Amino acid sequence: xxxxxxxxxxxxxxxxxxxxxxxxxxxxxxxxxxxxxxxxxxxxxxxxxxxxxxxxxxxxxxxxxxxxxxxxxxxxxxxxxxxxxxxxxxxxxxxxxxxxxxxxxxxxxxxxxxxxxxxxxxxxxxxxxxxxxxxxxxxxxxxxx
Amino acid sequence: xxxxxxxxxxxxxxxxxxxxxxxxxxxxxxxxxxxxxxxxxxxxxxxxxxxxxxxxxxxxxxxxxxxxxxxxxxxxxxxxxxxxxxxxxxxxxxxxxxxxxxxxxxxxxxxxxxxxxxxxxxxxxxxxxxxxxxxxxxxxxxxxxxxxxxxxxxxxxxxxxxxxxxxxxxxxxxxxxxxxxxxxxxxxxxxxxxxxxxxxxxxxxxxxxxxxxxxxxxxxxxxxxxxxxxxxxxxxxxxxxxxxxxxxxxxxxxxxxxxxxxxxxxxxxxxxxxxxxxxxxxxxxxxxxxxxxxxxxxxxxxxxxxxxxxxxxxxxxxxxxxxxxxxxxxxxxxxxx
Numbered sequence: 029x030x031x032x033x034x035x036x037x038x039x040x041x042x043x044x045x046x047x048x049x050x051x052x053x054x055x056x057x058x059x060x061x062x063x064x065x066x067x068x069x070x071x072x073x074x075x076x077x078x079x080x081x082x083x084x085x086x087x088x089x090x091x092x093x094x095x096x097x098x099x100x101x102x103x104x105x106x107x108x109x110x111x112x113x114x115x116x117x118x119x120x121x122x123x124x125x126x127x128x129x130x131x132x133x134x135x136x137x138x139x140x141x142x143x144x145x146x147x148x149x150x151x152x153x154x155x156x157x158x159x160x161x162x163x164x165x166x167x168x169x170x171x172x173x
Numbered sequence: 174x175x176x177x178x179x180x181x182x183x184x185x186x187x188x189x190x191x192x193x194x195x196x197x198x199x200x201x202x203x204x205x206x207x208x209x210x211x212x213x214x215x216x217x218x219x220x221x222x223x224x225x226x227x228x229x230x231x232x233x234x235x236x237x238x239x240x241x242x243x244x245x246x247x248x249x250x251x252x253x254x255x256x257x258x259x260x261x262x263x264x265x266x267x268x269x270x271x272x273x274x275x276x277x278x279x280x281x282x283x284x285x286x287x288x289x290x291x292x293x294x295x296x297x298x299x300x301x302x303x304x305x306x307x308x309x310x311x312x313x314x315x316x317x318x319x320x321x322x323x324x325x326x327x328x329x330x331x332x333x334x335x336x337x338x339x340x341x342x343x344x345x346x347x348x349x350x351x352x353x354x355x356x357x358x359x360x361x362x363x364x365x366x367x368x369x370x371x372x373x374x375x376x377x378x379x380x381x382x383x384x385x386x387x388x389x390x391x392x393x394x395x396x397x398x399x400x401x402x403x404x405x406x407x408x409x410x411x412x413x414x415x416x417x418x419x420x421x422x423x424x425x426x427x428x429x430x431x432x433x434x435x436x437x438x439x440x441x442x443x444x445x446x447x448x449x450x451x452x453x454x455x456x457x458x459x460x461x462x463x464x465x466x467x468x469x470x471x472x473x474x475x476x477x478x479x480x481x482x483x484x485x486x487x488x489x490x491x492x493x494x495x496x497x498x499x500x501x502x503x504x505x506x507x508x509x510x
Contacts, residue, residue, distance in 0.1 A: 068386035089331045157389075162386075
């Protein structure tokens with residue numbers, strides 16, 4: 029199934045899980061993956077779905093802690109810029125030391141709040157509410173070249 | 174024994190000195206530091222902690238009328254938290270203990286919260302049910318002794334405090350969200366709107382992500398712009414949201430009290446400052462004839478007194494840690510038996 033650079037509109041949780049599985053097979057050590065979407069659009073949920081395929085079960089929202097770390101088949105850093113005010117503050121949290129860890133997969137929620145903070149990204153995942161159905165979402169996984 | 178505690182796991186830097194369970198001083202950067210130094214804006218950085226910590230230790234000694242030579246034990250938060258921030262207080266504490274040739278105890282921040290009720294005049298009796306609610310954590314635990322903690326449930330997505338903050342932001346109420354929602358909720362009707370309460374496979378687990386989505390949906394459906402929501406509607410929404418969060422928490426507490434042999438109930442963490450939650454839990458404790466212990470407001474937020482106390486108890490239980498023991502960012506599953 030082609031999942032990259034393709035927009036899926038109004039899909040439910042089970043379809044999101046299938047997309048997460050497809051994507052998890054493509055993710056390699058060191059990858060940087062951004063998740064962009066408003067409050068409650070399912071960014072953390074999608075990270076949780078992907079991480080299940082890495083045998084990681086304890087994914088939760090990093091908004092308050094700024095980042096979570098999980099160990100499974102792959103090591104994962106799960107960042108969240110929600111509470112970060114600017115690039116300098118981000119730098120002072122030690123973010124870049126973790127970002128340069130080539131052994132771990134890095135997920136970043138709310139990257140759009142600190143533009144240009146991340147030099148190179150492997151995948152950028154856009155999530156949005158589906159207007160017609162309250163439990164469904166639009167998803168678009170972009171692979172910037 | 175005189176114990177110095179250091180906490181720097183998140184926004185706050187805090188230093189405290191206690192003897193047994195008596196607090197001599199418990200200084201918290203945002204509350205106590207700005208007065209003298211013209212304002213410290215909480216900053217999520219290790220640099221902010223570095224700038225404050227030395228002076229905060231000096232001030233704590235001064236307030237306790239003690240000298241550095243009087244300290245017998247140093248305890249510092251080892252995690253979980255923002256690792257760069259944790260490291261500042263942790264390494265400061267370790268170096269301080271090493272230079273004075275006195276013992277150093279790493280303390281888990283969550284364990285600090287769990288046992289913070291013992292800094293109250295009335296101490297919880299074992300086994301007690303502990304509800305830990307903060308911006309980063311939501312846990313329901315049974316604490317059987319100083320060293321036995323059993324996890325009943327935790328949040329599967331957002332923490333309770335995070336739900337308050339994010340929903341407050343959606344409503345345009347500002348930061349910090351918890352106090353703002355509480356303020357509006359006090360004037361509102363909690364039964365006007367029905368927001369969902371998640372029920373999960375493990376009946377003691379929590380989930381607040383769906384509530385966040387439900388509120389978003391509700392707002393976009395009913396209002397074209399959040400700025401146009403009337404104050405009375407805002408109050409009713411805030412009250413209904415608060416009811417949903419508090420109900421989710423107390424529902425699990427009630428269930429645990431029914432199913433487990435528990436003598437007391439303890440509410441800790443930043444969200445323990447929420448008056449509605451406090452009142453509801455007091456009511457439940459009364460109905461079930463259990464002792465209830467909720468620390469003072471200052472001891473609910475992140476503070477070093479709870480770290481000092483927990484470290485002191487670990488020390489009394491004969492726990493020792495090698496100097497290489499390092500700090501950590503995430504919740505330790507080994508914490509639970």
